[in-house]
Amino acid sequence: MEQRSIAFIGAGNMARSIIAGLIASGYDAKKITATAPSETRLAPLQHDFGINTDSDNLRAAQQADVVVLAVKPQLMADVCLPLQAVDFSNKLVISIAAGINSARLATMLDSQLHLVRVMPNTPALIGKGMSGLYADSTLAPQDHQFASDLLQAVGEICWVKQEADINGIIAAAGSAPAYFFLFMEAIQQQAMAQGFDEQTARLLVQQTALGAAAMVQANPETDLATLRQQVTSKGGTTAEAINTFNHHHLTEIVAKAMQAAVARAQEMEQLF
Template sequence: MTVSLEQSTIGFIGAGNMAGAIARGLVKKGHDPQRIIMSNRSSGKLEALQQELGIRITTNNQDVCRSANVVLLSVKPQMMKDALAGLDFTSVDCAISVAAGLPVAKLIEFTAEQVAIIRSMPNTPSIELCGATGLYASQSVREQHQRAAEYVFGAVGEFAWVDDEGLMDTVTALAGSSPAYFFRFMETLIDAGVKQGMDQDTARKLVVQSALGAATLIKNHPDIAISERRIQVTSPNGTTAAALDSLEESGIATMAEAAVNAAVKRGKELSQS
């Protein structure tokens, strides 16, 4: 890559939810919207994003490959082959797929081995710039390509590299799918509060803010173990201890492990299909 990341043009093929979230993050972080180009099959979402962000738009995917240094492949996995068919990637430095479950080998095949491929697995909190993205670099990826991916996903949250593609299914289980586990846990806490006689809005406000507060405490103090935090707030024989004992008796650890194993298993099945 001969230009700096700030000066580089970032392209998107597919203008859906994930592409929109990442483009918003980049613009918010100060990336020049004129250095973002996005294509889509239909024009409605493109026009809305152009109005909102001032990015360049096209309904021709090749325009993106012609203009961009880094191209995000952001169509649905089942649409990828068609979206990439016949495209010339020779002037693109690297392509980053956000497609869930689509292996690097397929992406190399769909791009006719013309470009270095990075596989990413972002999650929906990226929309609020609180995303968690797992990244995997294929063999032809160079350090400058990795920095480009970090620039893109750093704009919408945190990222982590895995060095074994098989672990992308674990990324899906721990990041891609996990917001839904936390949503479910919040739902159950709110329902339990309502059963105790509290109104829904109050229960929701208390539970959501507690979830945010707990995550913020952990994130802002990485030197303190999560278990230490838990022990700090658990007085012997107190209310928290009673609740935690109940969760352990109900098998919380077994449930979480089974949930992660189920997501990994399903991810592998989907990748193979």
């Protein structure tokens, strides 16, 4: 991919995940700078990936071709204010923040922006990310391509046609690793309650989750319900477990949880 200079404004979990994925995919570490107010976040990034770090957001943004906004949504306005001094006319801005829309970002930076909103997720750290991307029709094809390449370096991507769909991506992918971790925690806890030690319980759940996800990936023509049915022998053990999930309305619980994620993103759009 094109090796533009990139400044990550904010060096937390998500920036680290993307940086790790980029470096693993061969991106030039010297072209990447990450910023944060404290060395505690920056030193490990410099040590682990050999990238540049800077505590000065303005300098990093001014020197970069691509500015990735990767701070918490509630900090975005404060972080953007000094960046209003940057000339964004020849820069691509990528925001990974949940709940801050394009119009608001343009106001915060007081500029017309070449902007892509991206909703990644933390498995980007190991090249298994899932990112949704949105840009309006004014984005130049080469910026569109760069954003695609950047996120494809750390996993799969899908472009959405309307900005509002980014909130759907949050619910289905950005936040979703945590749902799977929660489910895995629950299985691990119950396996321990049934007598397995912690390590064995973890192995049981992690290998099973990996195997299930790999089966989904390996059988793109087979729908998820069929894969489930293949495990579920009539009158057997799985049927009892699935009946119990259904009895307690698992599908409705998931729907409500995803709707709550979208609602919170919409609420954040008003708050920040």
